[in-house]
Amino acid sequence: MKIVYMGTPDFAVQALELLYKSEYEVVLVVTQPDKGRDRGKKVQFPPVKEKALELGLRVSQPEKIKGNEEFIEELEKLKPDLIIVAAYGKLLPKSVLEIPRVGCINIHGSLLPKYRGAAPIHWAVINGEQETGVTIMHMEEGLDCGDMISKASTLIGKKTTAMLHEELSILGAQLLLNTLPGICDGTAERVKQENEKATYAPMVFKKDGHLDFTKSPKELEQFIRGFNSWPGAYAILGEENMKIWESYDLEKENGSAIGTITKVSAQGIEVSSGGGTLQITKIQMPGKKPMMVSDYLKGNKLIEGTLLK
RNA sequence: CGCGGGAUGGAGCAGCUGGAAGCUCGUUGGGCUCAUAACCCAAAGGUCAGAGGUUCAAAUCCUCUUCCCGCAA
Secondary structure, three states, rough: OEEEEEEEOHHHHHHHHHHOOOOOEEEEEEEEOOOOOOOOOOEEEEHHHHHHHOOOOOOOOOOOOOOOHHHHHHHHHHOOOOOOOOOOOOOOOOOOOOOOOOOOEEEOOOOOOOOEEEOOHHHHHOOOOOEEEEEEEEOOOOOOOOOOOEEEEEEOOOOOOHHHHHHHHHHHHHHHHHHHHHHHHOOOOEEEEEEEHEEEEEOOOHHHEEOOOOOOOHHHHHHHHHHOOOOOOEEEOOOOOEEEEEEEEEOOOOOOOEEEEEEOOOOEEEEEEEEEEEEEEEOOOOOOOOOHHHOOOOOOOOOOOOOOO
16 A cells, blocks of 8 residues: 655654554655744754654655646656545645545544534634544545544543643544555445534634633633643733643632732632633743742742733 | 843742842751641752853853743744
């Protein structure tokens, strides 16, 4: 089996590595172009490129695919049996989807048809879902709408997006390897997605992390967990951005104005929010590392009554 | 060479207009107490990131290096 692997971030690294160790032959790794300078220094390679180079695999980084005749020809010449896509970052045109003999399959970080799109894990956490998972599916034109082949799920509980990212990348890689034999010999089942149940999980950006304290403590806690570790939730304290890494819903009434710091202790910072009290326990100030509030207070002061915006 | 913050005892910080290294917390020992994460007393613990330079004297000024982080991408 000749396989072309397409993926970009950390989420896609695990599957590449497992594939490499398996009996399948990875003939080409396609990933996004290198990013701009990292804090003014060196260029950053996408994680998948790093891994591919380490494994000695051929890497291709087309700027765009649609209409890129040169790249599509290159793919056709390889005559891959299968293309596997994991968080590549761009939609593939029909001309590419039709190249491999067996087809194109995708590892997606949600239990489809829920959370189609770029940030399925983030939104599952933010929305307070009980569980999430990975789905292996056939690719069709359109966003994450192809027939499903297999799924694996996990409980969310109090896990952060970062934790689920790692967990699901491993789960997805294992599921892929378990599912591949059936895909190759055509015995794998195909289940149509119930389109009317589909939801969309758009990309999240740094500016989306600004906390809105009119929301309930429960929603805020989920939001903060969903934005951990990237892009990070934050509130504005004075003139500075205070990034918030961990919080709890105290399930306690709070009569103060929304956003007011009502109590400061080694346990955390209590903030009045929609219908209750949120306790912030781990924060990060600009230029500093993330730290527990108890550590922050050893050398800094926080006055009760201050307003977070 | 995108902009900027930072590196000081275990932790978080102050000191940085140069002249004997400090605060809060923690740790250890002791005391008080029915008791305590509370209080009181005492002690240990730092080559001030590294390398050069200026100076009678550098954590503090100048140069270079390494590492951490925020913003922008």
